[in-house]
Amino acid sequence: MNVDLETALPALTELLTAHLEAERDEPVRLPRDPDTLRAQLDLTLPERGVGFAQVVDELHAILRATPSTATPRFFNQLFGGRDGAAILGEALAAVLNNSMYTYKVAGIQVLIELELIRRMGAMVGYQDPEGVFCPGGSLSNLCGMALARDRVVPTLSERGSYGQTLRVYTSTESHYSIRKAAAILGIGRENVVRIPVDEHGAMQPPALRAAIDADQAAGYQPILINATSGTTVLGAFDPLPALADIAEDKGLWLHVDAAYGGSLLFHPDLRAHFEGIERADSVTWDAHKIMGVPLTCSVFLARKKGTLTQSLNETATYLFQDDTDDLNPGTRSLQCGRRNSALKLWTAWRTHGDEGYTERVTRLRDNTLYARDKVISHPELRLVREPVSLNLCFSVKSAPADALCTTLNEQGRAMVGHAIVDGEPVVRLVFLDPTLNPSDIDTFFSEVLTVARALRAAAPGEGSP
Amino acid sequence: MNVDLETALPALTELLTAHLEAERDEPVRLPRDPDTLRAQLDLTLPERGVGFAQVVDELHAILRATPSTATPRFFNQLFGGRDGAAILGEALAAVLNNSMYTYKVAGIQVLIELELIRRMGAMVGYQDPEGVFCPGGSLSNLCGMALARDRVVPTLSERGSYGQTLRVYTSTESHYSIRKAAAILGIGRENVVRIPVDEHGAMQPPALRAAIDADQAAGYQPILINATSGTTVLGAFDPLPALADIAEDKGLWLHVDAAYGGSLLFHPDLRAHFEGIERADSVTWDAHKIMGVPLTCSVFLARKKGTLTQSLNETATYLFQDDTDDLNPGTRSLQCGRRNSALKLWTAWRTHGDEGYTERVTRLRDNTLYARDKVISHPELRLVREPVSLNLCFSVKSAPADALCTTLNEQGRAMVGHAIVDGEPVVRLVFLDPTLNPSDIDTFFSEVLTVARALRAAAPGEGSP
Numbered sequence: 001m002n003v004d005l006e007t008a009l010p011a012l013t014e015l016l017t018a019h020l021e022a023e024r025d026e027p028v029r030l031p032r033d034p035d036t037l038r039a040q041l042d043l044t045l046p047e048r049g050v051g052f053a054q055v056v057d058e059l060h061a062i063l064r065a066t067p068s069t070a071t072p073r074f075f076n077q078l079f080g081g082r083d084g085a086a087i088l089g090e091a092l093a094a095v096l097n098n099s100m101y102t103y104k105v106a107g108i109q110v111l112i113e114l115e116l117i118r119r120m121g122a123m124v125g126y127q128d129p130e131g132v133f134c135p136g137g138s139l140s141n142l143c144g145m146a147l148a149r150d151r152v153v154p155t156l157s158e159r160g161s162y163g164q165t166l167r168v169y170t171s172t173e174s175h176y177s178i179r180k181a182a183a184i185l186g187i188g189r190e191n192v193v194r195i196p197v198d199e200h201g202a203m204q205p206p207a208l209r210a211a212i213d214a215d216q217a218a219g220y221q222p223i224l225i226n227a228t229s230g231t232t233v234l235g236a237f238d239p240l241p242a243l244a245d246i247a248e249d250k251g252l253w254l255h256v257d258a259a260y261g262g263s264l265l266f267h268p269d270l271r272a273h274f275e276g277i278e279r280a281d282s283v284t285w286d287a288h289k290i291m292g293v294p295l296t297c298s299v300f301l302a303r304k305k306g307t308l309t310q311s312l313n314e315t316a317t318y319l320f321q322d323d324t325d326d327l328n329p330g331t332r333s334l335q336c337g338r339r340n341s342a343l344k345l346w347t348a349w350r351t352h353g354d355e356g357y358t359e360r361v362t363r364l365r366d367n368t369l370y371a372r373d374k375v376i377s378h379p380e381l382r383l384v385r386e387p388v389s390l391n392l393c394f395s396v397k398s399a400p401a402d403a404l405c406t407t408l409n410e411q412g413r414a415m416v417g418h419a420i421v422d423g424e425p426v427v428r429l430v431f432l433d434p435t436l437n438p439s440d441i442d443t444f445f446s447e448v449l450t451v452a453r454a455l456r457a458a459a460p461g462e463g464s465p
Numbered sequence: 466m467n468v469d470l471e472t473a474l475p476a477l478t479e480l481l482t483a484h485l486e487a488e489r490d491e492p493v494r495l496p497r498d499p500d501t502l503r504a505q506l507d508l509t510l511p512e513r514g515v516g517f518a519q520v521v522d523e524l525h526a527i528l529r530a531t532p533s534t535a536t537p538r539f540f541n542q543l544f545g546g547r548d549g550a551a552i553l554g555e556a557l558a559a560v561l562n563n564s565m566y567t568y569k570v571a572g573i574q575v576l577i578e579l580e581l582i583r584r585m586g587a588m589v590g591y592q593d594p595e596g597v598f599c600p601g602g603s604l605s606n607l608c609g610m611a612l613a614r615d616r617v618v619p620t621l622s623e624r625g626s627y628g629q630t631l632r633v634y635t636s637t638e639s640h641y642s643i644r645k646a647a648a649i650l651g652i653g654r655e656n657v658v659r660i661p662v663d664e665h666g667a668m669q670p671p672a673l674r675a676a677i678d679a680d681q682a683a684g685y686q687p688i689l690i691n692a693t694s695g696t697t698v699l700g701a702f703d704p705l706p707a708l709a710d711i712a713e714d715k716g717l718w719l720h721v722d723a724a725y726g727g728s729l730l731f732h733p734d735l736r737a738h739f740e741g742i743e744r745a746d747s748v749t750w751d752a753h754k755i756m757g758v759p760l761t762c763s764v765f766l767a768r769k770k771g772t773l774t775q776s777l778n779e780t781a782t783y784l785f786q787d788d789t790d791d792l793n794p795g796t797r798s799l800q801c802g803r804r805n806s807a808l809k810l811w812t813a814w815r816t817h818g819d820e821g822y823t824e825r826v827t828r829l830r831d832n833t834l835y836a837r838d839k840v841i842s843h844p845e846l847r848l849v850r851e852p853v854s855l856n857l858c859f860s861v862k863s864a865p866a867d868a869l870c871t872t873l874n875e876q877g878r879a880m881v882g883h884a885i886v887d888g889e890p891v892v893r894l895v896f897l898d899p900t901l902n903p904s905d906i907d908t909f910f911s912e913v914l915t916v917a918r919a920l921r922a923a924a925p926g927e928g929s930p
């Protein structure tokens with residue numbers, strides 16, 4: 001009914017050693033057909049346990065059947081690579097198992113979390129920020145929206161009903177979590193006003209101002225401008241100084257969704273895109289994306305102390321018994337019980353320092369530019385947009401991006417996603433694993449061209465003009 | 466800028482081996498004064514990294530300074546103990562780092578998650594449930610409330626504004642996440658109607674019906690009855706058949722917050738408290754509490770397929786490109802990127818089987834009853850309530866519970882919490898570590914009596930009648 005940690009540790013080492021070796025042989029793992037997998041592996045939960053030794057055997061097979069997200073052929077999501085320092089912190093946090101609501105039960109782990117919040121707040125330009133780790137950028141964004149709503153309609157979180165329809169502004173390229181949060185918070189998906197972007201994918205301030213003016217004239221209550229620093233598809237940046245001006249003019253909350261882009265504050269050139277972020281009321285920054293720590297490690301930062309507590313604090317005499325609110329993060333969280341997502345980031349950051357992350361993001365950007373040059377110089381490839389940050393969107397002559405990505409994946413050549421730009425499907429390549437080198441990128445494009453040619457050969461009519 | 470996993474693994478083994486040894490010598494760790502800790506340990510994030518070897522050294526000290534949650538002297542929260550099987554699953558999940566939104570990127574890990582949802586749903590009595598892992602019971606409860614709201618006011622998540630004030634019913638002993646969720650969802654804290662409980666801590670159905678009747682007469686729109694299976698302080702169970710009758714009569718959503726109690730479905734006697742749970746529209750069940758897996762592992766279950774997707778799905782062409790919704794859990798989650806919280810539970814469950822968990826909860830209950838007998842038989846101790854499940858609330862003659870708990874903790878004797886029952890502070894002892902035996906419980910009470918006597922000696926006046 002309980003396995004000792006002393007028994008589990010050697011099993012972990014054994015499993016991971018085998019896993020690393022298997023990954024080298026098979027860097028892309030098909031997410032095979034569910035029925036086949038279920039037939040091959042018994043995933044059911046038995047009445048009588050199979051015992052630890054047998055489960056370890058089974059886990060070997062399960063690991064081999066799990067899609068790899070940390071190999072040189074994985075480009076599918078806005079995370080990648082694998083940092084042993086962060087994984088060490090994560091495994092320790094699981095063993096320590098402190099719930100991050102009170103200082104009493106989490107102690108020094110709270111101080112580590114506070115140090116990260118202080119430091120990341122300082123990088124954003126906040127003097128004395130408040131913050132909390134959220135389970136993912138979507139919920140960090142929801143935090144920002146909740147705070148914005150509660151500032152404009154302070155009675156709403158108490159009384160619920162209110163007369164006016166609230167409005168939220170975000171670009172057409174922004175993340176779907178803004179829409180989802182509007183639904184959850186009772187603001188309504190219809191009240192997320194999508195502002196057009198320029199050719200680089202950045203929100204157009206005049207269109208934003210016009211939309212707010214029109215809504216105010218129509219009797220709506222605007223509450224929030226959501227700016228994106230690092231859009232999902234193009235990696236684009238909204239112009240923060242202009243949006244901050246409008247937010248100030250109109251008395252709106254400015255939230256910056258830097259879930260993806262935030263870590264580019266470490267980049268000597270790209271950090272210029274964050275000019276004005278210190279004027280935002282709140283920021284979402286996911287360390288589990290570009291900083292390479294395991295999922296999830298999302299930090300929500302508020303410029304002004306007390307705003308999170310004001311919206312989210314509840315009295316709970318059985319829980320908050322000692323120490324000040326400052327040391328009890330449960331008073332400013334969407335959650336009650338909360339896992340420690342700070343130690344992994346602290347372990348990695350302390351190991352690598354700012355310099356390590358600057359080196360990391362520089363390498364990621366250099367890889368993007370290397371890949372951009374490959375696309376430019378090859379007659380069968382078309383660059384869809386100049387890469388603003390780490391996303392490279394391209395298409396392949398006469399090979400639809402969706403079919404191309406599916407085949408690359410099915411044949412175990414690469415895992416990469418596609419997206420829609422200007423109404424056309426494109427390949428969205430992202431560079432998030434700093435251990436990649438130019439030869440890995442060469443391999444990727446050679447796989448792409450091989451598959452594209454095969455697709456054209458299979459459908460010869462489509463290739464001709 | 467990156468540490469190999471091959472380098473991190475031996476460090477993990479080294480750190481944890483030392484940690485286990487230190488824990489035996491020092492089973493209660495003081496959450497020492499923050500300033501002292503900050504003076505002793507450099508927690509800052511350096512410009513130039515200190516390197517992996519030094520961080521490992523520092524982590525030794527940090528581990529020693531972190532409050533222990535898995536020793537025989539920890540009784541402070543609704544979790545405890547440590548299962549190596551679950552920790553193995555958790556560490557593997559961190560290394561695999563699959564985000565659980567799509568089958569494409571998580572593959573077999575989605576199937577494992579679906580198997581757990583199917584199985585836990587079946588234990589609840591659902592034929593064909595839908596479910597999702599949430600980062601903690603608070604957000605699982607929020608899910609339930611969001612679905613209830615969206616069923617009654619289906620236009621709200623789209624349009625936001627609505628005419629009527631919504632109402633939610635829950636007992637005075639229920640968890641604060643109900644209030645917090647009402648604030649977040651825009652229902653309003655004031656619209657959480659708190660229904661009185663009987664002497665065991667269970668909601669009184671006649672009072673519930675009267676409250677709903679009164680609200681309907683006053684023009685409010687009731688949406689949800691929240692029943693608690695396992696309250697935070699007393700471990701009490703609301704009477705589900707009576708609440709289900711009222712929910713059916715009134716057309717309300719019935720959510721069961723079994724975050725804490727759910728795992729007692731494994732107990733041969735205590736499972737009787739869950740009679741009628743299959744009639745609930747949704748259930749929260751945290752495996753990170755009684756089942757001993759690391760934080761967080763909360764499952765939200767909905768009786769009817771499609772309800773989660775209807776409230777929470779968003780189109781995202783860059784993300785949901787392959788497979789059916791059924792295999793893409795991102796379509797029914799509050800989150801976008803989501804860590805794998807299923808593998809740890811699967812690993813443990815498959816190891817131990819239902820029988821292992823039955824043995825576990827039987828042991829936990831037996832320990833509770835053993836402690837109850839100790840309290841009953843000792844003249845200086847007073848039993849506050851007969852323990853319904855695993856919570857034992859007691860007080861000590863002339864020793865206020867809050868001072869007692871603080872001193873126990875400060876002197877490194879035990880970490881245990883206090884709560885308010887009938888307006889008086891009481892010690893809330895919970896038994897969640899199955900490795901505890903009667904002698905550990907004897908030790909606990911002997912520490913309690915030692916401290917209580919010292920407190921009385923220090924304030925002699927208070928002890929006399």
